[in-house]
Amino acid sequence: MTGLTVAEPTTYDNRAAFAEELVELARADERIVAVCNDSVGSSNLVAFRREFPDRLVNVGIAEQNMVGVGAGLAAAGLVPFVCAAAPFLTGRALEQIKADVAYSQHPVVLCGMSPGMAYGELGPTHHSVEDLSWLRPLPGLDIVVPADRRQTRLAVRQAVADPRPTFIRVGRYKVPDVTTDDDVLDRGRFLQHRPGRDVTVIATGTMVARALDAAERLAAVGVSVRVLNAAYIAPLDVDAITSAARGTRAIVTAEEANVAGGLGAAVASVVAQLEDGARVPLRILGLHEFAPTGSTAELLEHFGLTATRIADAARELLGS
Amino acid sequence: MLVADEIQVAEWRAFRERVAGAAPDERAALLRQNATRIRRSIIEMISTARQGHVGGDLSVTDILTALYGAVLRIDPADPHRRDRDRLILSKGHCAAALYSTLAFAGYFPPSALGRFMGPFSPLNGHPNRTKVPGVETNTGPLGHGLPVAVGEAKGAKILGLGYRVFVVLGDGEMQEGSNWEALMSASHHRLDNLTAVIDRNRLQQGARTEETNGLDPLDQRLAAFGCEVRSVDGHDHLQLVSAFTPSTTGRPVAVIANTIKGKGVSFMEDRVEWHHKVPDPDQVTAALAELGETA
Numbered sequence: 149m150t151g152l153t154v155a156e157p158t159t160y161d162n163r164a165a166f167a168e169e170l171v172e173l174a175r176a177d178e179r180i181v182a183v184c185n186d187s188v189g190s191s192n193l194v195a196f197r198r199e200f201p202d203r204l205v206n207v208g209i210a211e212q213n214m215v216g217v218g219a220g221l222a223a224a225g226l227v228p229f230v231c232a233a234a235p236f237l238t239g240r241a242l243e244q245i246k247a248d249v250a251y252s253q254h255p256v257v258l259c260g261m262s263p264g265m266a267y268g269e270l271g272p273t274h275h276s277v278e279d280l281s282w283l284r285p286l287p288g289l290d291i292v293v294p295a296d297r298r299q300t301r302l303a304v305r306q307a308v309a310d311p312r313p314t315f316i317r318v319g320r321y322k323v324p325d326v327t328t329d330d331d332v333l334d335r336g337r338f339l340q341h342r343p344g345r346d347v348t349v350i351a352t353g354t355m356v357a358r359a360l361d362a363a364e365r366l367a368a369v370g371v372s373v374r375v376l377n378a379a380y381i382a383p384l385d386v387d388a389i390t391s392a393a394r395g396t397r398a399i400v401t402a403e404e405a406n407v408a409g410g411l412g413a414a415v416a417s418v419v420a421q422l423e424d425g426a427r428v429p430l431r432i433l434g435l436h437e438f439a440p441t442g443s444t445a446e447l448l449e450h451f452g453l454t455a456t457r458i459a460d461a462a463r464e465l466l467g468s
Numbered sequence: 469m470l471v472a473d474e475i476q477v478a479e480w481r482a483f484r485e486r487v488a489g490a491a492p493d494e495r496a497a498l499l500r501q502n503a504t505r506i507r508r509s510i511i512e513m514i515s516t517a518r519q520g521h522v523g524g525d526l527s528v529t530d531i532l533t534a535l536y537g538a539v540l541r542i543d544p545a546d547p548h549r550r551d552r553d554r555l556i557l558s559k560g561h562c563a564a565a566l567y568s569t570l571a572f573a574g575y576f577p578p579s580a581l582g583r584f585m586g587p588f589s590p591l592n593g594h595p596n597r598t599k600v601p602g603v604e605t606n607t608g609p610l611g612h613g614l615p616v617a618v619g620e621a622k623g624a625k626i627l628g629l630g631y632r633v634f635v636v637l638g639d640g641e642m643q644e645g646s647n648w649e650a651l652m653s654a655s656h657h658r659l660d661n662l663t664a665v666i667d668r669n670r671l672q673q674g675a676r677t678e679e680t681n682g683l684d685p686l687d688q689r690l691a692a693f694g695c696e697v698r699s700v701d702g703h704d705h706l707q708l709v710s711a712f713t714p715s716t717t718g719r720p721v722a723v724i725a726n727t728i729k730g731k732g733v734s735f736m737e738d739r740v741e742w743h744h745k746v747p748d749p750d751q752v753t754a755a756l757a758e759l760g761e762t763a
Contacts, residue, residue, distance in 0.1 A: 210653065219615075220623060226623050247606055
């Protein structure tokens with residue numbers, strides 16, 4: 149790829165922050181255990197295993213059992229972090245997540261590692277772009293998609309401070325910092341990164357940095373963009389969506405996920421049910437099909453999940 | 469959420485003491501009497517609800533009777549105490565048997581049984597732990613209870629707690645791959661505090677297990693997965709109680725409880741259609757007459 153050699157921001161693999169935070173918390177809280185499916189390495193649990201060998205339960209390549217075991221550990225009074233590559237955790241063990249975790253209300257923390265198209269060339273079997281659609285209909289299950297390493301740490305802390313059925317997307321594709329030490333992770337609330345009056349971009353996970361980039365570009369041409377970070381997909385921040393519809397003239401959503409049932413669909417459902425006059429045009433950016441072969445960066449480009457395309461979508465909706 | 473019935477709890481405690489202090493013959497008679505009470509309750513619940521899984525309810529009754537009457541270290545007045553023994557009914561469709569057992573142990577008033585599967589009743593067709601005290605995890609889809617039981621047993625080891633975990637499965641349910649995943653990990657983690665009880669009535673919803681997707685040799689398969697296997701008459705309470713003693717090998721225990729689906733009502737016994745057929749009023753009368761009165 150070519151481009152200007154301006155200083156690119158440093159980017160980070162959120163799994164590292166996840167693993168460090170988990171170990172730190174586990175030192176002070178003996179209830180914390182980790183469960184994995186032969187994914188000690190890919191779930192960044194090597195340090196956890198070194199320090200707490202008796203608190204790591206590796207069930208081998210058996211995801212249905214893994215999630216059930218997590219529910220049982222929670223029922224025993226522990227706080228289990230069930231870590232596995234997101235596609236296998238959410239796809240193979242979906243019924244366990246539904247019945248054993250969400251419906252049973254066992255406080256299991258499901259950690260979907262390397263979500264979205266983080267596994268690039270490994271292909272659609274290894275992409276987790278359906279997870280948001282699969283999990284959103286499950287009542288009582290929080291869905292957290294941290295946008296950077298700081299939000300990842302906060303998500304882990306939140307899960308320990310207030311154990312409840314939770315799914316956390318723990319990103320592998322490197323992202324720059326988008327939050328500061330002053331930013332909090334409020335359960336069920338989007339984080340507003342910048343105010344705006346023309347258009348709102350609601351982005352989640354890897355897309356937040358790109359949304360902020362798009363907002364910068366649009367600001368340069370006089371378009372005022374509100375950027376909301378959907379760190380919580382569930383509970384959904386209906387108030388923020390409603391005020392975006394009322395306070396700006398259009399909404400663009402961006403997610404590294406399939407558009408059928410994810411963040412954009414959630415936003416659309418809220419907007420479509422607003423009273424006459426409050427509905428605004430909406431564009432949902434995401435995947436519509438199985439990905440071709442490519443690196444994560446190439447695939448994000450392929451599906452238009454870039455700052456450029458976010459900005460284009462905003463301008464199209466505004467008719468400018 | 470239903471709450472404990474103190475009078476019923478006191479009765480149950482007295483019953484447990486009588487069972488514990490009785491000579492074998494008398495112990496068997498006491499447990500048999502309680503099983504009859506549960507079977508009558510099952511018939512009445514299903515008759516009222518016009519729904520349910522009577523065949524499997526009647527085959528699992530003696531297993532539950534033995535566990536709650538003579539084995540589990542539990543306090544129905546304090547259903548969440550940390551060191552309680554756990555019982556998971558993985559064959560959740562046999563909720564009527566579990567609910568009757570729990571109610572007679574005092575987890576909630578037996579009067580609630582009359583609302584089985586009624587509108588907004590806490591007693592759903594499949595057990596829900598957020599509504600019914602004594603239910604450890606929500607079951608219904610098959611192949612879920614054993615993995616959760618493995619987690620509870622592993623949790624006891626991590627926490628240094630001495631409780632035991634029992635999970636009751638249907639035999640047809642052993643066709644679910646998740647159960648074999650769970651058994652592999654149970655033996656790998658040497659969960660000698662786990663007992664899986666298989667209600668081997670040899671019938672599943674559509675046909676005989678061996679005509680559907682054969683399980684035999686079930687004992688050898690369970691042993692090959694690392695279990696200490698015990699095969700017993702699943703309607704003989706004393707055999708069951710003896711099979712529910714702790715592991716002697718450091719390995720998880722699998723009890724094959726050989727049962728008869730529909731046990732206790734001759735026209736239902738070993739007949740596939742009684743998996744979830746609902747008896748008509750004459751059949752209810754006949755079933756109750758055959759089961760007999762409890763003292």
